[in-house]
Amino acid sequence: MTAPESDFFQRVYAVVRTIPTGRVTSYGAIARYLGSAGGARTVGYAMNAAHSLPDVPAHRVVNRLGILTGKHHFGGFTAMQQQLEAEGIRVEDDQIQDFARHFWDPVTEL
């Protein structure tokens, strides 16, 4: 409504916050859910600002290949991987194993 500063970002946070534990999704899936299929990059940009939101599990958001592309932005080089492994997701070589099995599509699930 009124002056929804970066309303797009807020919607991204809302979706990421809805990701169930032990599940992961891709930027493109969120972007598509928001109506901006080509705005996948923008979703990642939003995650960059999500660092201020403790309720936004950014570690559950990876690229469409299941690679922890944003691990460098997470504050550490292994924090994101450990966080995922802590939820039961196996990560190897910065890539999520059985990604398709852990994949959570907001358009389909939401």
Added chain:
DNA sequence: ACCGTGACTGACG
């Protein structure tokens, strides 16, 4: 108001 940047994705060679 314009330009540059970025945690992406899909297509081409």
Added chain:
DNA sequence: ACGTCAGCCACGG
């Protein structure tokens, strides 16, 4: 099969 190129949207300066 792998590597490279271009396109896309939104925010910040």
